[in-house]
Amino acid sequence: MAAADDGGRGPAGRDRVRARWLLVAAVLLALAAWPPQWYPLPLRLKLTEWFGATGYRALPESLPAGAAEPEPYCPPDPENWRGRHSIEGVEIGESAACVADNPWAVAAFVRGTNNVSPDTLARSGLTADAVEKGRDLDGDGDPDEIHIRLEVAELNGASTLPGGPVTRYEIAPGVRPGLWVFAPKLVGMAVENFESNRARPDLRLPSPALRVEQGDRVRITLENAHYMPHTIHLHGADHGFVSASGEGNDGVPFTSEIPVMPGHARTYTLTPRQAGTMFYHCHVQPHVHVMMGLQGLFVIEENRPDNWLQTMNIGAGLVRVPSRAQREVYDRAYDLHYLDLDKQLGERIQTDNDPRLIARSMHREYDVTDATQDYFTLNGRSFPYTFRESLVTGGENERILLRVVNGGSKGLALHTHGHKFTATHRNGGEVPESARSPEDVIWLATSERADLALDLTNDGTHAYGPGIWPFHDHQNAGVTTDGIGPGGNISAIVYSQYLDEAGWPQTRGVSWDNYFTEAYYRKQIPVWQSYAPGLFSDPGFDGRLLLRLVGLAVAAGVLLTLALAALLRRRRPRAE
Amino acid sequence: MSSSWRTALTLLALALLPRWAGAQDEVPADDHAHHHVTAPSGSVVMNENRDRLPRDCSAISRDYAFTIEAGRAYAADRPGSLFGYSLNELAVEPCSRIEITFVNEDEVRHQWMVHGLPAYLYPAGMFHLETPGKTRARGSFIVPGDDRTYLIHCDMAQHMEKGMRGQLVVGRGSGDLWGVAGVSDDFRRSDYLPGFAPALVAGAVALAALLAWLALRGSPFKE
Numbered sequence: 001m002a003a004a005d006d007g008g009r010g011p012a013g014r015d016r017v018r019a020r021w022l023l024v025a026a027v028l029l030a031l032a033a034w035p036p037q038w039y040p041l042p043l044r045l046k047l048t049e050w051f052g053a054t055g056y057r058a059l060p061e062s063l064p065a066g067a068a069e070p071e072p073y074c075p076p077d078p079e080n081w082r083g084r085h086s087i088e089g090v091e092i093g094e095s096a097a098c099v100a101d102n103p104w105a106v107a108a109f110v111r112g113t114n115n116v117s118p119d120t121l122a123r124s125g126l127t128a129d130a131v132e133k134g135r136d137l138d139g140d141g142d143p144d145e146i147h148i149r150l151e152v153a154e155l156n157g158a159s160t161l162p163g164g165p166v167t168r169y170e171i172a173p174g175v176r177p178g179l180w181v182f183a184p185k186l187v188g189m190a191v192e193n194f195e196s197n198r199a200r201p202d203l204r205l206p207s208p209a210l211r212v213e214q215g216d217r218v219r220i221t222l223e224n225a226h227y228m229p230h231t232i233h234l235h236g237a238d239h240g241f242v243s244a245s246g247e248g249n250d251g252v253p254f255t256s257e258i259p260v261m262p263g264h265a266r267t268y269t270l271t272p273r274q275a276g277t278m279f280y281h282c283h284v285q286p287h288v289h290v291m292m293g294l295q296g297l298f299v300i301e302e303n304r305p306d307n308w309l310q311t312m313n314i315g316a317g318l319v320r321v322p323s324r325a326q327r328e329v330y331d332r333a334y335d336l337h338y339l340d341l342d343k344q345l346g347e348r349i350q351t352d353n354d355p356r357l358i359a360r361s362m363h364r365e366y367d368v369t370d371a372t373q374d375y376f377t378l379n380g381r382s383f384p385y386t387f388r389e390s391l392v393t394g395g396e397n398e399r400i401l402l403r404v405v406n407g408g409s410k411g412l413a414l415h416t417h418g419h420k421f422t423a424t425h426r427n428g429g430e431v432p433e434s435a436r437s438p439e440d441v442i443w444l445a446t447s448e449r450a451d452l453a454l455d456l457t458n459d460g461t462h463a464y465g466p467g468i469w470p471f472h473d474h475q476n477a478g479v480t481t482d483g484i485g486p487g488g489n490i491s492a493i494v495y496s497q498y499l500d501e502a503g504w505p506q507t508r509g510v511s512w513d514n515y516f517t518e519a520y521y522r523k524q525i526p527v528w529q530s531y532a533p534g535l536f537s538d539p540g541f542d543g544r545l546l547l548r549l550v551g552l553a554v555a556a557g558v559l560l561t562l563a564l565a566a567l568l569r570r571r572r573p574r575a576e
Numbered sequence: 577m578s579s580s581w582r583t584a585l586t587l588l589a590l591a592l593l594p595r596w597a598g599a600q601d602e603v604p605a606d607d608h609a610h611h612h613v614t615a616p617s618g619s620v621v622m623n624e625n626r627d628r629l630p631r632d633c634s635a636i637s638r639d640y641a642f643t644i645e646a647g648r649a650y651a652a653d654r655p656g657s658l659f660g661y662s663l664n665e666l667a668v669e670p671c672s673r674i675e676i677t678f679v680n681e682d683e684v685r686h687q688w689m690v691h692g693l694p695a696y697l698y699p700a701g702m703f704h705l706e707t708p709g710k711t712r713a714r715g716s717f718i719v720p721g722d723d724r725t726y727l728i729h730c731d732m733a734q735h736m737e738k739g740m741r742g743q744l745v746v747g748r749g750s751g752d753l754w755g756v757a758g759v760s761d762d763f764r765r766s767d768y769l770p771g772f773a774p775a776l777v778a779g780a781v782a783l784a785a786l787l788a789w790l791a792l793r794g795s796p797f798k799e
Contacts, residue, residue, distance in 0.1 A: 118614065121614070122612070127618055127685075127708065128614060128618050129618055129708065151684065151685070151732075153732070153733040153734075154733045154734045155733065157733065157734050157737065158737060159737050159764070160737060160754070160755045160762035160763055160764050160765070161754060161755060161762075161763050161764070162763055162764075166733075166734075166737065167733040167734070185685065187612075187614075187620055187706065188620075188622070188704070188706070188731070189689070189731040190731055190732055190733040191731065193700060194691050194700060194701065194702065199733075203733070223683065223684040223685065223709065224684060225684040225685060225732055225733075225735070226733075226734065227658040227659075227734060227738050262648060262658050262659075263647060263648040263658075263659065263682035263683060263684055264682070264683050264684070265683035265684060265709060351766075352766045353656075353737055353738075353762070353764070353766065354655075354656035354766055355656065355658055355738065356655075356656060357656075357766055
C-alpha cells in the first residue's frame with residue numbers, strides 16, 4: 001500500500017489511480033453489457049427463481065422480401081426452329097419444348113455438310129467439312145462413308161481483359177462453371193456477336209451426341225483448337241487399336257498414341273459391327289478432362305435401307321430425325337446425357353490465363369480424390385433451364401426411347417414420376433426379354449448407358465395418365481445446384497395438353513420467378529419467399545444485442561490496455 | 577462453290593445494301609446480314625470491300641498488302657502464349673485499302689477478324705478471314721479517314737486470350753489496346769511467384785521488426 005500512498009503525490013501515482021478507476025468502469029460496463037441470454041444456465045435459473053421471467057420483447061421483424069428479377073422462362077423462337085421443317089428433302093420433326101435445335105444444322109447433319117446448298121450451309125452455322133458424307137457402299141440408299149470433324153472449345157474460360165469469364169455459357173441462371181467440350185466445326189465467332197461475351201447457341205455443353213450406322217466407315221478427325229493436349233477414346237464402340245493409317249486409335253496416351261497437341265489434328269477410324277448406345281471421351285488425364293465436359297454419346301444405329309442419320313445432335317435431347325430402326329418401334333427418341341461437375345475444378349481455368357499455370361493447377365494441384373460435385377446437368381443444363389430444352393414430351397399411348405448415359409463421376413439413380421420404363425439395352429448390349437421389367441429407378445454407374453422404353457399407355461404400370469411428371473436423379477445432391485434446390489438434373493415428362501403454344505409446361509405449383517433469378521442460386525433469396533414471405537424470410541437483426549456487443553468490445557479493449565500496462569510496469573524495475 | 581451461287585450471294589448482298597447504308601454505325605450484329613464467300617478450300621472471306629469508300633474518304637489514299645501467318649509457331653517466342661500471328665500490329669494511312677493474305681500453318685481453324693469498322697460498309701463492323709487448317713485466304717477492305725486503333729483477333733474460344741490478338745493502327749491511332757501480343761501488356765496478369773515467396777516475405781517482416789526493436793530498445797518504455 002506504500003506504493004499507493006506514493007502514487008497520491010507523483011505523476012506515476014496519478015496514473016495508477018486513473019488505472020484503478022478505469023478498471024472498475026470497464027468491469028461494470030462488461031457486466032452491464034453482457035447479454036442475459038449468455039449468462040451461465042445455473043445463474044439464469046437462479047435469477048428466474050428470484051425475479052421470475054423477464055418481460056416480452058418481440059423477435060426481430062422479417063426483412064422485406066427482395067423482388068425476384070426473373071429472366072423470361074421461355075425465350076422467343078423468331079425463326080421457328082421448333083416447327084416442323086422440310087429442308088434439303090429432310091423431314092425434320094417438331095420440337096415441342098421451348099428451345100429447339102437449328103433445323104438447318106439438323107438437315108446438314110443428315111445430308112452431310114458437303115452435300116447441302118450454300119444457303120442451308122450458311123444457315124446451319126457449320127463449316128463445309130463439319131460432317132462429310134460419301135458413297136453408299138452397300139447400295140441400300142444411304143451413305144456409308146462418314147467423316148466427322150470435332151474441335152475442342154473452352155466455355156467460361158479466363159481472360160486477360162477486364163470482365164468475367166469469356167465464351168459464357170450458363171448451366172442455370174448466373175451459374176457459369178469452366179468447361180471443355182468437343183464441338184462441331186462452326187463458321188465465325190464463338191460468341192453471339194461482337195458486343196456479347198455469350199457463347200453462340202450451338203457452342204455448348206454437352207459435347208454433341210454422335211450417330212452412325214452399323215457398318216459405316218467412320219472417320220472422326222479431332223482438330224485440337226484448344227490449348228491442351230487431347231484425344232478421343234471410343235468407349236464401347238468397336239474400333240481397332242490402330243487406325244486405317246496405322247496411327248494409334250484408342251485415344252490412350254500411355255498405351256496407344258501421343259495426344260493430339262494444340263493446333264494439330266488426328267483422324268480416328270472405325271467400322272462398328274455392333275449397334276448400341278456407346279460413349280466417347282478424351283483420354284488425356286481423364287480424371288480431369290472427362291469431368292471438364294470432354295465426353296459425348298456415341299450411338300450406333302442398326303443398319304436399315306435408306307437410313308439417313310442425324311450424325312450430330314447438338315446439346316443432345318430430342319433427335320429431330322430419328323433412325324429407321326427407331327421409327328419402327330418408337331414415336332420419338334431422346335438422347336439424355338447426365339454429368340456432374342466440381343465447381344473447384346472448373347474455376348481453375350478462370351483464375352489464370354497462362355496455359356502453364358492452368359496445366360499445373362488442374363493436373364497437379366487439383367486432387368480428384370478430395371473432389372466433391374456441385375453441379376448436376378442433363379444435356380448441359382440444370383433446372384430450370386432443363387425445362388426449356390430437355391423435356392420429354394408426348395401424348396397418350398405413345399412410345400418413347402430414351403438413350404441415357406451417366407457421364408458423371410457419381411452414380412445416377414434415375415427416377416421417373418408417373419411412369420415405369422423398361423430397360424431394353426444396357427451398355428450397348430440387349431437385355432433379354434425374360435430379364436426386363438417395368439422400373440421407376442435405374443442405377444447407372446459412371447459411364448454406364450441404358451436404352452429405356454417409355455410407354456405412355458395409362459395402364460397403372462407403364463403410365464398413370466397425362467400430367468407434368470418430373471424425372472431426376474433420386475440422390476439428394478443431384479437435384480440441387482451447389483446445394484440449392486430445386487436445381488440439378490430435374491426435368492419432366494410433359495403431355496402435350498400441359499404445354500402452352502410456346503412449349504412451356506403449364507405447371508400448377510409455385511411461381512418459378514425465384515428459379516429464374518440469379519440471386520436464388522447465389523443463395524441470397526429464401527427458398528419460400530415468393531409465397532410465404534412473413535413466415536420464412538430472413539429476420540432482421542437484434543439492435544439491442546448488437547449494442548451490448550459493442551459495450552463488451554469497449555470494455556475488453558480497456559481491460560487489455562490495462563493488462564498490458566501492468567505487465568510493462570512490473571518489468572520496468574528489472575530493465576532499470 | 578458454283579458461280580451461280582456466288583452471283584446469288586452477291587445479288588443478295590446488293591439487295592441488302594440500302595438497309596445497311598441507311599443505318600447508323602450502331603447496326604446490331606446480325607449474322608444473316610453478312611456477305612460471306614466460302615471458297616472450295618473451306619476458307620471464308622466475310623464483308624470484303626475493294627471499292628466502296630467510307631463516307632469520310634474521297635479516294636483511296638494508298639494500297640497495302642500484308643501476309644499474315646498464323647499458328648503455334650508464332651507464339652513460340654512469347655512464354656505463356658499458345659497461338660499467334662506473324663504480325664500483331666499493322667499501321668496504315670487513313671482511307672487506305674488493305675489486302676490481307678492470311679496463311680494458316682496449323683491443322684486447326686484460325687481467323688483474322690477486324691472489329692469496329694463502319695457498319696454501313698461492314699455488317700456488324702467486321703471484316704473477317706477464316707481458314708481451315710493448312711489453307712490460306714485473301715481479302716481486302718478499306719479503312720475510314722479518322723485516326724483510330726482497331727482490334728484484330730481470332731474469335732475461336734480462347735485463341736485471343738492465348739495470343740491471337742493484334743491491332744490495326746489507322747493514321748495516328750487512338751491509343752494502344754490492352755493485351756496485343758508483343759505490343760502492349762495484359763490488363764490482368766497472374767502472380768508469378770516462387771513457392772518460397774511467403775517464407776521470404778515473413779522472414780523480411782521478422783528481420784525488419786528485430787532491427788527496429790534493437791534500434792529503439794528500451795526507449796518507448798522509459799519515463
